[in-house]
Amino acid sequence: MNLDRASIIASIKAEIVKIAATLDGDASDLQPDELIPASGYIDSAGLLELIGWFEASYDFRVPAEEFTVDNLGTMDAMAGYLLRRKGAA
């Protein structure tokens, strides 16, 4: 996977749109800085699915203590967290 911030966000958004579609939702308007849990597009189970995909796609593991809104609450935060973890930020 490309470790370019815009590409990461695009990939995350594509996954969110895909998960939201399974719930009859359309998340195509989700903004990079919009709080995902509060957006209403995906629920907790969908968010878990998203994080699972995130870990598998970028081959890393989010420790329980870093499973926070600050790190994973928005697409922008997720991308920043990934880049920090990969030492690319």
Add this chain to the structure above:
Amino acid sequence: MAFAIHVPRINNNDDEVKLAGLQIAVGSRVTKGQIVGQVETDKAVVDVEAGNDGFVLAILGEVDATVSVGSVLVWVGQTVDEAVPLPQGTPPGAVSTSSAPTAKAGALLAEHGLDAAQVPASGERLTVADVERFLATGGAASTPSRAAVPATASKVDSVPDVAGELKLLKSEEKGMLATVTWHRDVAVPGYVEVSYDPAPWDEYAQTFGQQHGLLLSPLLPLMAWRLVELAAESPRLNATIVGSKRYEYAEVNVGFTVQAGDVLYLAVVRNSAALGPLGFVTGLVDLQRRAAGHKLGPLETQGATIGFSSMARWKVSRHIPILPPHTAIMVAHAVAPDGSGVLGATYDHRVLNGSEAAATLRKLCKPPKAP
């Protein structure tokens, strides 16, 4: 009445043999004297014969797996839809433990992060062979009676008269089959439902989540935790029937459904009551995360004594769940199109009556006073 075909002894030195072959399938008809399979040691191979005419109800071993001499290998019934008997004197989910491990067994337990109480002993002491068998079966050996969950797919025992292809089931599909078959053949299920105002629960969960900085909404885990509290107060909720007696579990093991892609897991939080609300919520979230990655261990998907499920995300207004094997109640959460909350419960009427199930749901409708 069902008849058992036991694993034969080949020689005096081997208490276990390998199941080398099977010539039957669940639902197939067998006749007295028919060879149904073979077992072997490194010295000999012996045919296994049916002792009675009938239909294969369940097969309790897999080809190439090790089976214990004298254990039930096949249940044969007089009819194809007869229930498979539960093992005599073995409560469901009970672990036949209390045997002290040998030194080598203790080391092996430590190596795999296991507790001796999880592993059934075949003799007076827990041996290396017991632990290895437990590991080889993915922990299934800890719940011997659960292996007796009837596995008949349906009452149709022959291929339909329309062109098609038989497909092997994945492990999770086999689990689902075993669950619905237990529900169909053993439990006496009833269903009750109440509607409730979801606002107090939503507010409670939001406050709880903010207090603890949680990323995910703790609403459903907290409702499941409330069920744990109710089960601890009312042991009948956390029970099943063995023979003509009620078996009340010593621990509350909550089975919580987790949809991970196409796979539906029943993730089990063991000994839930000891965790406290935050420990339960974080423990369940951890299980959910690993379920989402298809990384649950065997002990995390079996041994449920009570169940909780939600289909709110699927926007269904009614959800009548299937009872996990050897449980008395499975609570189902949903949200109706008008936004009102719905709590339903499938219950085993051999253990609980409708008013008990309804009273449980009414208590679940309201959160505790303060997080």
